[in-house]
Amino acid sequence: MPFHTMNAGDLSKCVEFLNEIEKLKIVYRQNSVVGNSRRENSAEHSWHIAIMAIVLQGFSDEPSIDIFKVVKMLLIHDLVEIDVGDTFLYDAESNVLKEEREIAAAKRVFGLLPEKIGAELHRLWEEFEGMATPEAKYARALDSLQPLMNHLLTQNKEYLNHKVKSDRVVEKKRHIALASATLWEYAKDVIRESEKVGLYRKE
Amino acid sequence: MPFHTMNAGDLSKCVEFLNEIEKLKIVYRQNSVVGNSRRENSAEHSWHIAIMAIVLQGFSDEPSIDIFKVVKMLLIHDLVEIDVGDTFLYDAESNVLKEEREIAAAKRVFGLLPEKIGAELHRLWEEFEGMATPEAKYARALDSLQPLMNHLLTQNKEYLNHKVKSDRVVEKKRHIALASATLWEYAKDVIRESEKVGLYRKE
Numbered sequence: 001m002p003f004h005t006m007n008a009g010d011l012s013k014c015v016e017f018l019n020e021i022e023k024l025k026i027v028y029r030q031n032s033v034v035g036n037s038r039r040e041n042s043a044e045h046s047w048h049i050a051i052m053a054i055v056l057q058g059f060s061d062e063p064s065i066d067i068f069k070v071v072k073m074l075l076i077h078d079l080v081e082i083d084v085g086d087t088f089l090y091d092a093e094s095n096v097l098k099e100e101r102e103i104a105a106a107k108r109v110f111g112l113l114p115e116k117i118g119a120e121l122h123r124l125w126e127e128f129e130g131m132a133t134p135e136a137k138y139a140r141a142l143d144s145l146q147p148l149m150n151h152l153l154t155q156n157k158e159y160l161n162h163k164v165k166s167d168r169v170v171e172k173k174r175h176i177a178l179a180s181a182t183l184w185e186y187a188k189d190v191i192r193e194s195e196k197v198g199l200y201r202k203e
Numbered sequence: 204m205p206f207h208t209m210n211a212g213d214l215s216k217c218v219e220f221l222n223e224i225e226k227l228k229i230v231y232r233q234n235s236v237v238g239n240s241r242r243e244n245s246a247e248h249s250w251h252i253a254i255m256a257i258v259l260q261g262f263s264d265e266p267s268i269d270i271f272k273v274v275k276m277l278l279i280h281d282l283v284e285i286d287v288g289d290t291f292l293y294d295a296e297s298n299v300l301k302e303e304r305e306i307a308a309a310k311r312v313f314g315l316l317p318e319k320i321g322a323e324l325h326r327l328w329e330e331f332e333g334m335a336t337p338e339a340k341y342a343r344a345l346d347s348l349q350p351l352m353n354h355l356l357t358q359n360k361e362y363l364n365h366k367v368k369s370d371r372v373v374e375k376k377r378h379i380a381l382a383s384a385t386l387w388e389y390a391k392d393v394i395r396e397s398e399k400v401g402l403y404r405k406e
Contacts, residue, residue: 006261011389014258018349019356021254025236025247033228038241044228047250051224051278055217055320058209068271075254075274117258146221153222186214 010114017112020082027081030088031147032156040150042078042086049142050074056142059182062134073128073139076121080105089147089172090164102129131175141179148173148190151199166191166200213317220315223285230284233291234350235359243353245281245289252345253277259345262385265337276331276342279324283308292350292375293367305332334378344382351376351393354402369394369403 024046028039053070078086083105087094110122127136148169150156169191177184194200227249231242256273281289286308290297313325330339351372353359372394380387397403 011262011385015352015389017258018251018255018352021251022237022353022356025243025251026238026240034225035229037229040228041247043250044244044246047246047253047278048221048224048228050250050253050274052221054275054278054324055220055316058320059214068274071253071271071274071278072257075250075257113258117261121257149218149221150225153225182214186218 006114013112013114014117017109017118020109020112021079023082024079027078027086029086029147030156030158031150032154032158034154036154036156042081045146046075046078049139049146052142052146053139056180056183059180060134060138061180062138065134065138069124069135070139070142072121073124073135074142076125077128077139077143079109080125082109090168131178134179137175138179141176141183144173144176145183145187148187148194152190152194152197155197155199164200166195166202169194169200209317216315216317217320220312220321223312223315224282226285227282230281230289232289232350233359233361234353235357235361237357239357239359245284248349249278249281252342252349255345255349256342259383259386262383263337263341264383265341268337268341272327272338273342273345275324276327276338277345279328280331280342280346282312283328285312293371334381337382340378341382344379344386347376347379348386348390351390351397355393355397355400358400358402367403369398369405372397372403 021043024043025041027042029042029045031040031045032038033040033044050071053067053074057065057067080102084098084101087098089095106122106125110118110125112118113121127133128139129136131137131140170188173187173191174184176187191200195202224246227246228244230245232245232248234243234248235241236243236247253274256270256277260268260270283305287301287304290301292298309325309328313321313328315321316324330336331342332339334340334343373391376390376394377387379390394403398405
């Protein structure tokens with residue numbers, strides 16, 4: 001970066017990629033938008049957590065974190081869903097099956113781009129999935145925190161049909177603590193409050 | 204930045220802001236999502252152009268541009284629409300009236316945040332609006348290019364009702380050339396192609 005060797009062929013590839021990712025706007029998640037007029041989609045979810053990364057960076061337990069890297073990860077982290085769809089976190093069976101399909105999707109989607117930028121974004125997606133670096137841990141924490149906040153805010157009744165138990169939510173979200181003790185405390189508050197208003201089952 | 208003086212009060216402010224910006228997901232634009240099942244909203248539009256900034260950076264005529272600054276601008280550039288709504292580019296009357304309301308909206312929305320990060324994002328919004336720096340010019344170019352690409356891709360028929368003339372589109376989008384000669388040539392191709400398929404009027 002930057003890529004000042006770009007030419008007309010590279011522009012065509014970028015355009016193909018940018019048209020392709022329009023499809024993420026019609027990949028719908030379990031969460032809702034405020035007012036519950038429709039489900040949230042993975043593109044606007046990605047936008048939201050990219051802003052969270054910037055706004056909440058002071059709460060990362062890793063002071064030297066590269067926030068731009070985090071933002072890039074979050075912007076592209078769900079592009080594989082164009083091929084695979086969104087998998088509900090508490091659906092154990094679907095989550096076992098999805099890994100291989102996501103790997104193939106990443107290869108296809110990032111492969112649309114000129115080699116250098118495509119390879120960079122593909123590496124960032126793999127880093128996000130690996131959750132080993134401080135940037136990936138922080139990015140994954142935000143990806144897990146935003147749906148909790150959204151759920152409490154929108155009080156989306158459809159979650160109730162899944163009858164998710166609070167303990168299971170805590171278990172699935174515990175990795176937030178790897179990025180930020182403060183955000184994990186906050187996440188547990190949100191889960192407790194959500195249980196209180198009937199969004200998760202106690203037993 | 205980073206903001207390692209953040210405390211519990213700051214977290215509350217960040218949460219209030221992050222809940223507030225959920226509303227951008229229900230600010231709808233003239234453009235459509237692929238398949239035309241609904242209008243595009245300003246949150247997913249912002250996500251799309253943030254990725255464009257990263258992918259197309261090699262086409263910026265300014266080699267030393269700060270891409271993270273551009274990405275931050277693009278992520279937050281439409282937050283004022285939470286109060287003001289989206290204004291159709293070719294509606295001259297609405298565009299005259301909106302400026303003052305947007306200034307007040309920016310003050311309110313960024314004012315929800317802790318002072319330091321709120322002031323930074325507010326300044327970035329003002330820089331975007333001013334269109335004087337290389338980052339702002341590039342950001343504005345992408346903000347103008349994406350709807351053209353989206354329109355040609357989705358062939359949204361509702362635009363037809365507005366009977367927009369190609370010359371007027373060219374005039375409104377000409378500032379893309381301030382950021383990138385290549386992207387402006389491409390934008391003109393898209394406009395010509397869109398006219399050919401009947402999305403804009405020739406006369």
